[in-house]
Amino acid sequence: MNFDQLQSFVHVAELGSFTAAAEMAALTQPAVSLQIKLLEQRLGVRLIERVGRRAQPTPAGLELLTHARRIIQELADAEESMVPHRSGVAGRVRIGSGATAFIHLLPLAISKAKARMPGLDITVRIGNAGDILRDLEANSLDLAVVTMPASGRSLEVEAFYEDELMAVAPKGAEMPAAGPDPAFLSKKTLLVYEGGNTRRSIEEWMSAGGIRLKPAMEFGSVEAIKELVAAGLGWSILPGLSLKRDRTDFLEACPVRPKLVRRLGIVVRRDKHLTRGLREVIKALRETKAAPPSP
Amino acid sequence: MNFDQLQSFVHVAELGSFTAAAEMAALTQPAVSLQIKLLEQRLGVRLIERVGRRAQPTPAGLELLTHARRIIQELADAEESMVPHRSGVAGRVRIGSGATAFIHLLPLAISKAKARMPGLDITVRIGNAGDILRDLEANSLDLAVVTMPASGRSLEVEAFYEDELMAVAPKGAEMPAAGPDPAFLSKKTLLVYEGGNTRRSIEEWMSAGGIRLKPAMEFGSVEAIKELVAAGLGWSILPGLSLKRDRTDFLEACPVRPKLVRRLGIVVRRDKHLTRGLREVIKALRETKAAPPSP
DNA sequence: CTTTATTCATATCATAAGGATTTCTTTGGT
DNA sequence: ACCAAAGAAATCCTTATGATATGAATAAAG
Numbered sequence: 001m002n003f004d005q006l007q008s009f010v011h012v013a014e015l016g017s018f019t020a021a022a023e024m025a026a027l028t029q030p031a032v033s034l035q036i037k038l039l040e041q042r043l044g045v046r047l048i049e050r051v052g053r054r055a056q057p058t059p060a061g062l063e064l065l066t067h068a069r070r071i072i073q074e075l076a077d078a079e080e081s082m083v084p085h086r087s088g089v090a091g092r093v094r095i096g097s098g099a100t101a102f103i104h105l106l107p108l109a110i111s112k113a114k115a116r117m118p119g120l121d122i123t124v125r126i127g128n129a130g131d132i133l134r135d136l137e138a139n140s141l142d143l144a145v146v147t148m149p150a151s152g153r154s155l156e157v158e159a160f161y162e163d164e165l166m167a168v169a170p171k172g173a174e175m176p177a178a179g180p181d182p183a184f185l186s187k188k189t190l191l192v193y194e195g196g197n198t199r200r201s202i203e204e205w206m207s208a209g210g211i212r213l214k215p216a217m218e219f220g221s222v223e224a225i226k227e228l229v230a231a232g233l234g235w236s237i238l239p240g241l242s243l244k245r246d247r248t249d250f251l252e253a254c255p256v257r258p259k260l261v262r263r264l265g266i267v268v269r270r271d272k273h274l275t276r277g278l279r280e281v282i283k284a285l286r287e288t289k290a291a292p293p294s295p
Numbered sequence: 296m297n298f299d300q301l302q303s304f305v306h307v308a309e310l311g312s313f314t315a316a317a318e319m320a321a322l323t324q325p326a327v328s329l330q331i332k333l334l335e336q337r338l339g340v341r342l343i344e345r346v347g348r349r350a351q352p353t354p355a356g357l358e359l360l361t362h363a364r365r366i367i368q369e370l371a372d373a374e375e376s377m378v379p380h381r382s383g384v385a386g387r388v389r390i391g392s393g394a395t396a397f398i399h400l401l402p403l404a405i406s407k408a409k410a411r412m413p414g415l416d417i418t419v420r421i422g423n424a425g426d427i428l429r430d431l432e433a434n435s436l437d438l439a440v441v442t443m444p445a446s447g448r449s450l451e452v453e454a455f456y457e458d459e460l461m462a463v464a465p466k467g468a469e470m471p472a473a474g475p476d477p478a479f480l481s482k483k484t485l486l487v488y489e490g491g492n493t494r495r496s497i498e499e500w501m502s503a504g505g506i507r508l509k510p511a512m513e514f515g516s517v518e519a520i521k522e523l524v525a526a527g528l529g530w531s532i533l534p535g536l537s538l539k540r541d542r543t544d545f546l547e548a549c550p551v552r553p554k555l556v557r558r559l560g561i562v563v564r565r566d567k568h569l570t571r572g573l574r575e576v577i578k579a580l581r582e583t584k585a586a587p588p589s590p
Numbered sequence: 591c592t593t594t595a596t597t598c599a600t601a602t603c604a605t606a607a608g609g610a611t612t613t614c615t616t617t618g619g620t
Numbered sequence: 621a622c623c624a625a626a627g628a629a630a631t632c633c634t635t636a637t638g639a640t641a642t643g644a645a646t647a648a649a650g
Binding site: 271 | 641
């Protein structure tokens with residue numbers, strides 16, 4: 001059973017002639033005869049009544065005609081619906097990211113990508129790096145922006161942004177000129193971000209300075225910590241990224257000594273097919289790297 | 296573009312595997328690979344994302360999936376609709392009916408229709424009117440014989456048989472000459488048929504006589520009630536139809552007063568194409584009406 | 591002792607070549 | 621104007637082969 005057979009049948013029924021139907025389909029007349037014959041055999045019903053030089057649908061043919069027209073129409077609709085996807089006008093990119101990178105980095109990149117590809121459908125899922133990377137491997141995400149290192153055999157990681165960690169204090173607090181070191185910070189009330197790679201690198205940095213991290217409080221939200229520090233409840237070590245924009249009038253910020261950076265990586269599956277939308281998003285992210293955080 | 300290609304695509308998308316889809320279609324895996332590839336080339340869109348050893352639909356594929364499913368369904372409908380036309384004489388009529396009408400009315404009609412059209416394939420489904428009519432609307436039945444009234448916007452109802460309800464008593468019981476009325480029957484042990492339109496009209500008849508129906512027992516089978524009454528366990532009100540033939544030597548039957556009839560209707564979908572087989576069956580049913588129940 | 595690489599076997603999809611089937615055209619009737 | 625038969629063309633399937641990812645087992649490191 002074939003689309004061509006159905007199409008030919010419709011043509012024959014409408015035109016009342018095998019020859020005319022053949023012409024319309026750019027075929028020879030015997031080909032159409034055969035198609036109709038096969039269709040009739042397949043369905044076990046006579047579809048076209050051949051009377052003299054006229055061809056008329058039987059009652060069965062008449063009924064099939066409505067079905068055939070619908071099927072052909074459906075097929076045309078299906079093809080039609082693929083047009084936006086073709087030529088990469090439409091697309092979907094599912095991004096996974098940490099909260100900080102999402103708030104301060106992705107909006108720029110997303111708006112850039114959308115500007116170049118308005119039909120693009122972008123969704124973002126916030127989560128910790130482990131979950132995000134698992135989803136990426138399961139292909140329920142297309143792209144991840146997480147703090148490195150990112151393990152995973154099937155993943156391809158590209159460092160694209162260096163984010164300097166800053167000591168943060170309430171406005172007016174005394175800040176060492178060269179920047180605070182582990183020993184200095186260990187004497188302060190420390191509010192730190194719980195879990196994740198960032199937390200781990202802070203721990204390593206402290207222990208490299210001979211100090212064991214003993215935070216006064218831990219919080220799951222960088223934004224919350226900023227508010228608490230601004231309210232004078234203590235110090236913190238936060239990604240410079242999160243201090244770019246606001247709250248500078250209530251906060252004292254300074255790079256720590258020795259310098260400590262976290263590297264953000266773009267992660268995709270190694271065997272991922274790069275759609276145009278995905279390429280646009282990655283390009284936009286790389287450009288965001290080129291434009292370092294403004295004061 | 297092929298039905299097989301669409302079918303394979305649907306299978307791959309649903310199973311998430313080329314190999315499994317191939318197995319289901321009794322093909323080899325490369326055949327399915329090729330089908331998907333051709334489909335993708337034809338539409339100019341990537342439909343299945345091959346990632347690792349998994350296969351899942353792209354957004355475009357997801358959209359095509361709904362169309363493909365519809366097309367395949369339409370095709371099945373088309374084939375299905377040709378079955379009644381097959382080989383001219385033969386055909387299929389699926390009848391739905393209540394149990395009483397089935398036992399005492401349909402055999403005659405069916406045998407008449409079969410006599411005129413030996414190749415006709417007739418199936419009967421017994422059920423309550425609600426289920427039967429729902430199936431009729433869903434086109435999984437072609438014809439229904441149920442007690443009226445039958446609601447349903449898309450249904451066409453034709454009354455074709457009047458069935459008088461009779462009071463039934465054990466042989467030798469005293470029966471009022473003019474027939475028993477509600478007041479008389481309310482003093483007897485009543486066994487009634489549970490549910491359905493017949494039950495409802497009995498209730499209405501009783502309350503019209505100022506009596507509330509208080510059955511001693513209820514049963515789902517008219518035949519069972521007949522046996523129980525014959526055994527002397529009580530009285531009942533039953534369709535005259537069910538008393539036509541047998542048990543007259545163990546039962547006393549008499550029309551109730553005032554007269555109470557239930558109307559049986561032939562129901563078909565309004566837009567139903569009347570095949571020859573269906574016409575024959577309906578004609579046979581109408582003739583059965585013309586021949587009223589013999590004593 | 592748990593966690594992290596490495597290795598090997600296995601399962602899956604892609605590709606290529608050969609062959610079988612289908613389908614079309616040509617030619618000659620009815 | 622349609623049907624039938626035979627050869628030609630195209631399509632489609634299968635077998636064989638290769639590439640890649642996955643999972644388990646093993647080795648190495650913190």
